[in-house]
Amino acid sequence: MTSSLSVVHILRVNHAGEYGAICIYRGQISVARFFSAGCVGALTEMLAHERTHFQTFGGILVERGVRPCHALPLWAFGGWVIGIATALLGTRSIWVCTTAIERTVSAHLAHQVEFLRASDYDVLAAVQTIQLDEESHEQYASRNGGEATGPYVLLSWVIAGATSFAIWLSTKL
Numbered sequence: 001m002t003s004s005l006s007v008v009h010i011l012r013v014n015h016a017g018e019y020g021a022i023c024i025y026r027g028q029i030s031v032a033r034f035f036s037a038g039c040v041g042a043l044t045e046m047l048a049h050e051r052t053h054f055q056t057f058g059g060i061l062v063e064r065g066v067r068p069c070h071a072l073p074l075w076a077f078g079g080w081v082i083g084i085a086t087a088l089l090g091t092r093s094i095w096v097c098t099t100a101i102e103r104t105v106s107a108h109l110a111h112q113v114e115f116l117r118a119s120d121y122d123v124l125a126a127v128q129t130i131q132l133d134e135e136s137h138e139q140y141a142s143r144n145g146g147e148a149t150g151p152y153v154l155l156s157w158v159i160a161g162a163t164s165f166a167i168w169l170s171t172k173l
Contacts, residue, residue: 007120010112011061012069013170014127017105018054020075020166024101025050027083028094036091042140043094049133056126070173075166082159092145093155099146100159102138108167109134 025047032039061068069075086097109131116124138146148156 007116007123008066009171010116010123010127011057011064011066013108013167014112014130015054015057015061016069016072016075016170017167018050018057018130019072020079021050021101022047022054023076023079024083024097027080028087028097029083031084031087032091032094036087036094039091039094042144046098046137046140049130049137053130053133056130060123060126069170071166071170074169078162078166082162086155086159089155092152095141095144095146096148096152096156097146097159098141099138100148100156101163102134102141104160104163104167105134106131106138 025043029040029043029047032043058068060066082097086093109127112127113124113131116127
């Protein structure tokens, strides 16, 4: 992690990321119910997890008097675009998207855990709690066709790159 890593940055990035995840799942569900109905149950459960994570980080932000990330509208727009686009591409694209995002997020959370062990046990506990859900989302997606092969490699690469960029941007705003 960069030297600019701080508990405030972690809170803002995670809160914004959870908001983006909510928008992705809502976008996917809105399309999948017509074209990939078999995904809707799992997506709805994952959406519920992301809403809980968003509330967790939102509560900590309020409790500590920290403003949310200024990039929340970008996370919302990007989330909807990714969610709708991947759902329009079909079931496999939905799971490739989930796998790519969750792998990127898991690596990011691992860095946060290392930093937080020495600085903030309350935020550490929150991060570790969401880590379990994010890992389970990745595992489910991977088992259901989310491993990128062939043309899906490009989709995975674009989504992972967009996720990394959004994380970086959120530390600046």
